[in-house]
Amino acid sequence: MNLLTLGMADLRHHKLANSLHLILLTLGVAIITALLLISTEISGRLERDADGIDMVIGAKGSPLQLILSTVYHLDIPTGNIPLDEANRWAQNPMVAQAIPLSLGDNTKGFRIVGTTTALVQHYQGKLGSGRLWQKPMEAVIGSEVSKAGLKLDQPFVGVHGLTAGGHAHADHPYRVVGVLEPTGTVLDRLILTSLDSVWEIHAQHHHDADDHDEAEAPAMPGAAGGGYNPSQEITALLVRYRSPLAAISLPRMVNSQSKLQAAVPAFETARLLQLLGLGFDTLRALAGVLILTAVLSAFVALYNAMETRQYDLAVLRCLGASPGRVVAILWIQAIALSVAGTLLGLLLGHAAVETIGRLANTARGIDLSGLIVLPAELPILLLPLVVGTTAALIPAWRAYRTDIAATLSAG
Amino acid sequence: MLALERVEIRYPQAAQLQFPTVRLNAGEHCLLLGPSGCGKTTLLHVAAGLLTPDSGSVRLGETEVTALTGAQLDRFRGRHIGIVFQRLHLIPSLTVLENLTAAQYCAGLPTDEPAARGALARVGVEHKASALPAQLSQGQAQRVAIARAIVNRPQLILTDEPTSSLDDANARLVLELLQAQAQECNAVLLVATHDARAKSAIERRIDLGTGA
Known part of the structure; x- marks a missing residue:
């Protein structure tokens, strides 16, 4: 028995709702990853092919x-x-x-x-x-x-x-x-x-x-x-x-x-990427909206869960858990959800690009590979920390400040 | 052992509650009587360290409970006070056994599964160890709540209306169980109730309604 077991048990207990947050988060991260890979590989390839040709x-x-x-x-x-x-x-x-x-x-x-x-x-x-x-x-x-x-x-x-x-x-x-x-x-x-x-x-x-x-x-x-x-x-x-x-x-x-x-290749390539860029920007905005939705849904879910969880958390306090531990349980839950969502999203994004690359290979165009990892993906790994902490913030604050006696009497 | 001295609670827009002094020895069982709204639950919360009185003091054993704050108070409560709530408040996401080991963990004690199973066995629900609270009958859930209250062998057991939703036979059983477990731990047992059936089981009583 530890904070992790306590947090995970509650996540499992609300499988359906939590799966939804996970899926939203995964899709958002997957789209961002795929966009990053595709745009980097395309522009990288175009630059390498035209390198040294003035x-x-x-x-x-x-x-x-x-x-x-x-x-x-x-x-x-x-x-x-x-x-x-x-x-x-x-x-x-x-x-x-x-x-x-x-x-x-x-x-x-x-x-x-x-x-x-x-x-x-x-x-x-x-x-x-x-x-x-x-x-x-x-x-x-x-x-x-x-x-x-x-x-x-x-x-x-x-x-x-x-x-x-x-x-x-x-x-x-x-x-x-x-x-x-x-x-x-x-x-x-x-x-x-x-x-x-x-x-x-x-x-x-x-x-x-x-x-x-x-x-x-x-x-x-x-x-x-x-x-x-x-x-x-x-x-x-x-x-x-x-x-x-x-x-x-x-x-x-x-x-x-x-x-x-x-x-001039540099000029024409820039023109081409600018045309493509419009599409990339639109998709990137869409992915941003998806991630925002995921954060919001995780936030609303955690907040709503608090209404019913307040009793559980108050009971944990009664059993001797300090406010800090109760907050840690909430944070662990939020972080676990967002870490899982981010990793799944990265995996899905790479798999998607690899699949596109294989399917489109017959077109003899630019090869897309999902098997490479870009330095630009590193910031994505920070996402769960930000998302999870943000989502856990207000519920945790409420849990911290909660009046156990009043909560339990009301329940 | 348990001493509540001149405890007072002041509500912002209501009359203040003044409680009679209560002194109970280790192993002593006592009823807290009175009509609804007279402050039984409030006094239990004060005794449990869930509510800090505006004046007066609470002592349990050698410890001045009212002097403890924050995490210290939480830990002391988890370690030395067992509480059976009126609504039981078992944690729905944890199994029966995990509800008990969580009580050990929250109190800062090492997780001791055999001890937890032992507590379940003493109240007769060991076979439900891996069930979720939602799968228990009311009577079983009540027993699990009692087992959770005694798993850390507390010095003080507090229960709030333990018999209100039970029939006569079960009410007697639960009271017997509480008394037996309190005896086993040599703990003070304080039962807040307005249930007349409890009066035949426990001699000592404090009646908040009459101010006695």
Whole structure:
């Protein structure tokens, strides 16, 4: 027999009401946790993917689309740009590094990206096995691609377009020569090869143009321009500035002096998060209301229980318990409820995010994991202390001040 | 043993209550008689240290109860005074046995389950040890309340109208039980009642109604 047994016995005695407070508290905490995880993981992933890319040069169109397609590999590209013009900007003195990208094909929904090995270095990719590509039609795959079933030395065929199920370039099989270790970036979902590989396939592709209908053209929307060899096109150039000063002039120069478009990932990402942010804020407010409701209900419940419990507590006083002990019993009850609610809520929130992550994995979007713990969750652990103490405060004060003789005579 | 000297209670807007001096020896049993509203319960509360008189003193054994305050008073009460309330006030969330061990714990004594079972056995409800109060009959609940009052072997047992809701046979049984348990602890037994049936069981009486 101790304070804990006394407090817990009473909680058990009012199972139904206490379960309700527990559920309210759990839901509130779960929503806050899930929001925290999702918003952190999404913005963290977006930041990591765009890290070190100051500007993207691509075909004219929506700047957000250009960023989404070439940095995050989520959207379709705005079109292609001529290689010679891209090279002109790559050699600009304000540019420290320019990585060319050529998109257009996929296998099993994973994008095949024609590029240089600078892209691997940019995302700090390390080879888990094999080597980097050296010749056309050699490919290095990201960790998730390898998880999806592609193995070292395995040949595979690119499919026209950026989603599974297009025309297969069956006569030009690639071969996997290297597998990258997980980087936690978009690199994990890409198949990397040389620019030549992409050109080789599509040069052939254009020679065979009469074999295909024009319906395939939108996959390479900018490819229809005349006057240059279509094999010498790329989709975009990922640019890193030599100095911060370039940020002021270079994008404007690109946009005004050429048919190309310059888009700034930082700016577009911020715009995207702002759009998403509206939703997050609304949900966060909702979770706040839920938690407030839970606190209020726990408070009202404890207060109401006091009306009937006053006799019990007065009896405990009669039996020799000091006012402090009686207050401690009430506090233990409130804290037990809110600790349980908080822990269950954290668990539920993580489980929910993990479930969403697994279900949404097929969409090849941003991976959500419920298995990580954020430092931002620490304040949530303080919640039960605050909630429980607040809820127990007035009942405890009443219990402390209660006139035992009067209470027992009235009862 | 128990001495209530010139105890006075003043109510803000009512006449003050003056109680006759009461002196009882260890093992002595006494009835507190009088019509409803004459202050029987008030005097019991004063004796139990639940109510501090405006003047006068309460002594139990060597202790000046009226000099104790706060947690000290609570602990002394738990340790040395057993109270059987008119409405019993068993704690509904605890089992019968836990109601007794809670009494030990609240008094600051170590939890002694065998002693608690022994107390239950003495009043004949040991078989109900793990039942909740709501599952007891009125008679059983009354016995549990008595067991809880005696579990710490108090020097003073106070009971408020213990027989008012009982039939003749049960009323006699409860009084016998109270007397037997008080004897066993060599405790002072003070029974506040307006029940005439009690008069045949206990000789010594203080009548608040007549001021005697």
